[in-house]
Structures are given as C-alpha cells and as structure tokens.
Amino acid sequence: MMDELLNDAVRQLLADQCTPAVVRAIEAGGSHAALWQQIENAGFADALVSEEAGGAGLNLADVFGMLELCGTYALPVPLGETMLARGLLAASGIARPPGSIALTLATRVSDGHIASALVGSGRIADHVLVQCDGQARLLRTADAIASAAVFPLDAALRWPIARWNAAPQLPDAVDLRSLQACVYAAQLSGALMAVFQRTLAHANEREQFGRPIGKFQAIQHQLSVISEHTFAARMAAQIGCRSDGIVPDRLCVAVAKARTSEAALEVAALAHAIHGAIGFTAEFDLQLFTRRLHLWRQAGGSESYWQDVVGTALLDGEHAMVLDLIRGVTDIH
Amino acid sequence: MSALDSLTLTAIPPEDEALREPVRAFLREALQDVPSRVRAKSWSGYDPAFSRALGQKGWLGITLPPAYGGGGRSAFARYVLVEEFLNWGAPVGSHWIADRQSAPLILRYGTEAQRQFYIPPICRGESFFCIGMSEPNAGSDLASVRTRATRTEAGWTLNGQKIWTTNAHHCQYMIALVRTSGDFGDRQKGLSQLIVDLSLPGVTVRPITDLSGDSHFCEVFFDNVQLQADALIGAEGKGWEQVNAELAFERSGPERLFSSIVLFDEWLAFVRTPAGRTPSALRLAGKIASQLAPLRAMSVAVTEKLTRGESPLVEAALVKDLGTGVEQFIPAAIADDLFSRESADVPLELLQTLSYVTHVAPSFSLRGGTRDILRGMIARGLGLR
Numbered sequence: 001m002m003d004e005l006l007n008d009a010v011r012q013l014l015a016d017q018c019t020p021a022v023v024r025a026i027e028a029g030g031s032h033a034a035l036w037q038q039i040e041n042a043g044f045a046d047a048l049v050s051e052e053a054g055g056a057g058l059n060l061a062d063v064f065g066m067l068e069l070c071g072t073y074a075l076p077v078p079l080g081e082t083m084l085a086r087g088l089l090a091a092s093g094i095a096r097p098p099g100s101i102a103l104t105l106a107t108r109v110s111d112g113h114i115a116s117a118l119v120g121s122g123r124i125a126d127h128v129l130v131q132c133d134g135q136a137r138l139l140r141t142a143d144a145i146a147s148a149a150v151f152p153l154d155a156a157l158r159w160p161i162a163r164w165n166a167a168p169q170l171p172d173a174v175d176l177r178s179l180q181a182c183v184y185a186a187q188l189s190g191a192l193m194a195v196f197q198r199t200l201a202h203a204n205e206r207e208q209f210g211r212p213i214g215k216f217q218a219i220q221h222q223l224s225v226i227s228e229h230t231f232a233a234r235m236a237a238q239i240g241c242r243s244d245g246i247v248p249d250r251l252c253v254a255v256a257k258a259r260t261s262e263a264a265l266e267v268a269a270l271a272h273a274i275h276g277a278i279g280f281t282a283e284f285d286l287q288l289f290t291r292r293l294h295l296w297r298q299a300g301g302s303e304s305y306w307q308d309v310v311g312t313a314l315l316d317g318e319h320a321m322v323l324d325l326i327r328g329v330t331d332i333h
Numbered sequence: 334m335s336a337l338d339s340l341t342l343t344a345i346p347p348e349d350e351a352l353r354e355p356v357r358a359f360l361r362e363a364l365q366d367v368p369s370r371v372r373a374k375s376w377s378g379y380d381p382a383f384s385r386a387l388g389q390k391g392w393l394g395i396t397l398p399p400a401y402g403g404g405g406r407s408a409f410a411r412y413v414l415v416e417e418f419l420n421w422g423a424p425v426g427s428h429w430i431a432d433r434q435s436a437p438l439i440l441r442y443g444t445e446a447q448r449q450f451y452i453p454p455i456c457r458g459e460s461f462f463c464i465g466m467s468e469p470n471a472g473s474d475l476a477s478v479r480t481r482a483t484r485t486e487a488g489w490t491l492n493g494q495k496i497w498t499t500n501a502h503h504c505q506y507m508i509a510l511v512r513t514s515g516d517f518g519d520r521q522k523g524l525s526q527l528i529v530d531l532s533l534p535g536v537t538v539r540p541i542t543d544l545s546g547d548s549h550f551c552e553v554f555f556d557n558v559q560l561q562a563d564a565l566i567g568a569e570g571k572g573w574e575q576v577n578a579e580l581a582f583e584r585s586g587p588e589r590l591f592s593s594i595v596l597f598d599e600w601l602a603f604v605r606t607p608a609g610r611t612p613s614a615l616r617l618a619g620k621i622a623s624q625l626a627p628l629r630a631m632s633v634a635v636t637e638k639l640t641r642g643e644s645p646l647v648e649a650a651l652v653k654d655l656g657t658g659v660e661q662f663i664p665a666a667i668a669d670d671l672f673s674r675e676s677a678d679v680p681l682e683l684l685q686t687l688s689y690v691t692h693v694a695p696s697f698s699l700r701g702g703t704r705d706i707l708r709g710m711i712a713r714g715l716g717l718r
Contacts, residue, residue, distance in 0.1 A: 200715060204716075204717070219717075220708065220712035221705065221708040221709075223711075223712060223715060224707075224711035224715070225708070227651065227711060231631065232627045232631065233627070234340070235340060235341075235630045236626070236627040238341060238342045238630075239627060242342070255622070255623040255626045255627070258619065258620065258623035259627050262624075303623075304616060307616045307617075307623060308612075308615060308616050308619055310619030310620075310622050311614075311615035311616050311617070311619030314601065314618045314619065315604060315615055320602075321598055322597055322598060322621075323416065323594070325622060325626075326622060326629050329626050330626050330627075330630040331345065331350075332343070332344045333347075
C-alpha cells in the first residue's frame, strides 16, 4: 500500500517533469539539474535509506515499481542507482553526499589510475560508487578525468589512485554487478511496458488499406508476442528485486537480467517492425525507449553473462531438479 | 491490459506447499525404476493403477468438496501436486482430464444428482473422462461443430463424430460439445455439453497412431446413440460459455511449462558429468532455467486468480503460448548441444528421451488451442478485435 502511494507520486512527478522533450534536451547536453532537483526535493532518492537515517525505510522489493517507472519515462538521471547507493551508504553509517550516484566496476591500471571504460550515467552523475579490487568506494565525478562513451549520458572515468585511497569505503564487500543488473532489469521492464503501450496505440491509430493496421491478424499476433515478452520480463524483474533488505540476491538478479534482456531484443525489433519508418525518426518518441532497450540489455551484463550465472548455479548447486532452483527464485513467503 | 498488470509474484500458501514433501516421497519411490524415456510421456502417460494409487492418497480431486470425495483444498494445492507429478514424469494421463477440468465442470454446472454420481469415482481414480471438442471440420474453428443431439421422449439421440480425442479408448465418459438446436451457421448459439457414456451401443472408438508410434488420441463415432435426459450438463444452449470457462483451467497450469522437463533434467545430469560439461551447455542450461522461472511465477499468479473464482482466459493464453515455446525449444536446443560435440559419449537413455520429446513437441502448441488461436485471444484482450 505504502509503495502504491509512492509509485503514484513518482509517476506523477515523472509524467510532469520527465517529458520526451526533457529527455531529448538532456541527452543533447542540456542541464539535468532542474530534473534532479525535483526528484531530490521529493525524497525519492532516499527510499532505501532507513527511517532513523532520514529515509523512507523501504526494502528493495518495495521499490520495484519506482525502478520500473524510471524505465517507463526513460529517466535520464540515475535515480535507481542513487537509491541503492544511498541505501548502502546509510546502512554503513557513511554520510550521504547530495546529488546522484552512479555505479561502476573499475580496474587498477598501470599508470596508477582507477579506471572504468563505461560508467552508466557517468557524464551526469555527481558521484560514483566504484568497485575495484574487492572494495567499494564513493568517488566524486568532478575528481575524475572523463572521456566520452558511446551513449551520450555515459562516460569513461579514471581517478588518480590518491583519490581512490582517500575516498570513503563501504565496510563490507558488495556485488556491484548484481546491483546494476537489478536496476537495469527493472528499468527494462518499465521501458518494455512503454514500448508495448506505444506500439499498441500506434497500431490502433495508423491506417493502411482502409483500416487501422491493428485490425490485421499479422499485426495482432506480433502485438500478442510483444505482450507475452513484456509480462514475462515484468515477472522476471520482480524476481530480481526480491529481497528483505536492500541487497538483491545474485541468482534472482541473474534470472531477471537474462530474461529482461532477451525480451528487450525481441520487443524492440517487433515494435519497430510495426511502426514502420516513422518509428525510425528522431522526432517520434519510440526511439527514446527502444534505444534504451538496447542500452540496458547491454548494461550490467547481457543475457549470456547472466545465463552463465544461472547455468553455473544449476550445474554446481545442490538441486538435482531444475524445478528446485526455479522454486528457490520464485517462491515468496 | 489492467488484468495483466496485476500479474505479480504470488505466494503459494504454506498449507498447500506442505503437500510437496509427501507427494515427492511417494513419487521418488514409485518411479525409481521407470526410465526417463517413459517418464517423458508425462501427462500423456497412461497408467490406471497409478491413478488409483493417487486417489487412495487423496491426491485426485483435491480442489473438490469433501462431500463428493474431494480434498476441499484450493487451486494452489492442486498446483503443487501437479507440478511434482510433471517434474517427476509420473504417468498421470488416465485421470488427467477428469481431475483437471471434467470434475470442476460437473461441480460448477451439474445437478446434485450428477455431482453425486460422477465426482466420487473421479476422486478415487476409477473414472476417466475425455474432452469431445474437435471434429474433422471443427478444429481451431470450434464453433462449427456438427455433431448433433436431438430430443427424444427419454432424452437425446446423438449422431456425429469427434476426433483427436485424447485417451477416448481408455475412458468411460466423454464430455462432448454438440449442437442441440439451430444450424451449422448459428455458430456459438445452440451448442450444449453432454456427458456420453462411451460403453453405450452406437459409440465406436478408433485409436489413431501418432508419429511417435503411440495411440493416445482417437476418432469417436456416434451412430444413433441413445442418451438419458440427464446426459445434459449445465444449461441447454450454454455449451460455448461452459467450454470457455473450462479452457481457463486447461491453459495456465504447470503442464504448459514442464512438458519437456524430464528431458531437461536428464540432459542436466549428463552436463553435470566431467564428460558432459561444456561452456555452451552451461549457458544453455541457464537460458532455459531463466525462461522457466518467470513463467512458473506467472502460472502461480494465474492460479491465484482461479482461487478467487476469476476466469483469466487471456492471462492463461499468454502463459500457454510462451510456455509451450520453451517446451519446444528444450528438445531442439538439447539436440543441437549434444550433436555439436566432436565426440559425444551420450547415454542412450538420454538420446531415446530426446528422440521421443522431439517427436511429440509439435503437439505442445496444438493441444488446448493452437498458437494462432491463443494469439488471437490475446489480441482480443488487448482490444484489437
């Protein structure tokens, strides 16, 4: 109930503040500050922070809907990542800096830097929670040497080792890859729903041969397949957010990211097929979502990366029957 | 799509989950010597003695009221039982239709006398039913059935023919969708459901051999079969609505995800051996499991809707279309895995199981409504029709 109210508030804010025009402007290099400030003022970024520490005290499963909405509105700031990072920081008693926090895995390179070739939202995040050599530390983006990545909001970042050594460190090891994949799986679910609904609307509006194309059986069946993938992916993404606390379960995340990534590929292709040339234009909003389907399919590990995680659990785990692994990730109590 | 929005992770109540261990212990014992190529027949496997044993355990008709010999439990209890039956490859085909849909149909639409007469022997695993829907010219286009029952002094005279009727040669009864009024062109109007005692004079059952060599489905001919008035189940002329209510039970269950699961587990056992383990097999195992897990969660969520008395036809169609896709992918992908190896010392039992499932896999997306019919139903649910 609590999370339903919160979802409504997030939906309302994003519908007003995160319009396609705003998404385009930020992607084109415009300021994201006003959008972020609205989100910050609403307190959404502290959803996973305990109530004693000034947050909403929710757990990961509670915020699935919020994470999903970030995808539904193609939100061009890292709210989901920030929620998780702030939750971890607060749980460790580390002061939470204002502003957004990206998540990345980095390596120590020979010239004495801590480097990540791809930081999702690295161009716009204020901080980055960086995992390197089994430690996670919070670094300022302003202290990094930045260079461009492929997606306009992302960046390659490198920090001098002295910055890393001086940065606050989470006391416990954290599986940052699982956190990323959990967020992206939920965002994929939201983006899939957006693409599905937009494609359905287009099929009802666009007329050819004297009737809406949605009246043709071939189009109807493609839309049915889109809906199947969308709802299976949504269930998978919910599995990824299963947790009593704020840290997801790696196997549940693996199922979530593998399945949502598969769905992203199928649905993006079908949606463009149904839209025809108009969906291929910059002006039409579909691309804001289908480009993200591809982006988030790749981010945090593609389907094969996570299928390997599930496969390893199946082969090396305790269960003789696949059913028992499936029950383990889907049974809630 | 508001109905589908509500498909969320759903808990199986603990009292129903508690059925799993006893049924699993029973199945482990009962099936220990049955090879996987036989267990792979799953809900096509026919074994009346096994059905009676399940009946004695109280595991048939588990959702039906105790007054009729049932277990008085929820749809979740049946979900747990059936999930175990399928995953162990138990031969549940004899009672399958009666337990899944005939008895619930009789409970819902039957008279008190019909309930008292038909349901208790179903719960004991003694009375088996088949579904008389398809005809030679009424397959996907079910509303064009031509088999006709006409009123007589005592009841009905039945003439016509059914086809693709699973297990008709082993069943005592068929619930047949027939025309009781109007004409061929009237489509859904004028159809009714009749319970036909297959031992009556004028009934001829002729098994059809399928491409795997099994004879699990049949042609059934009715030549002036004389039925009592109480053969009618439910209301005259309401056959179409009744059949559709039945189909929600038929399409969303675990049998739409787990038809190839015995093969998958058998292959997994091989892949776990040093000789069988390869990176590509490991990835494939993960791919299939990560497709099955959300489907299982969806099937449980649809079960919850059934417990609330809803008839989630569209959700069930969605689960079935996706689920049978995975069921069909499993034998195709496993064959590719095993035969992409330079020298594979693959157990013969696994290869025989693979061969069987490969042969029967096309039926997964035919029985209970073809892909195209299901996608049409989903499209209707989306408001496109």
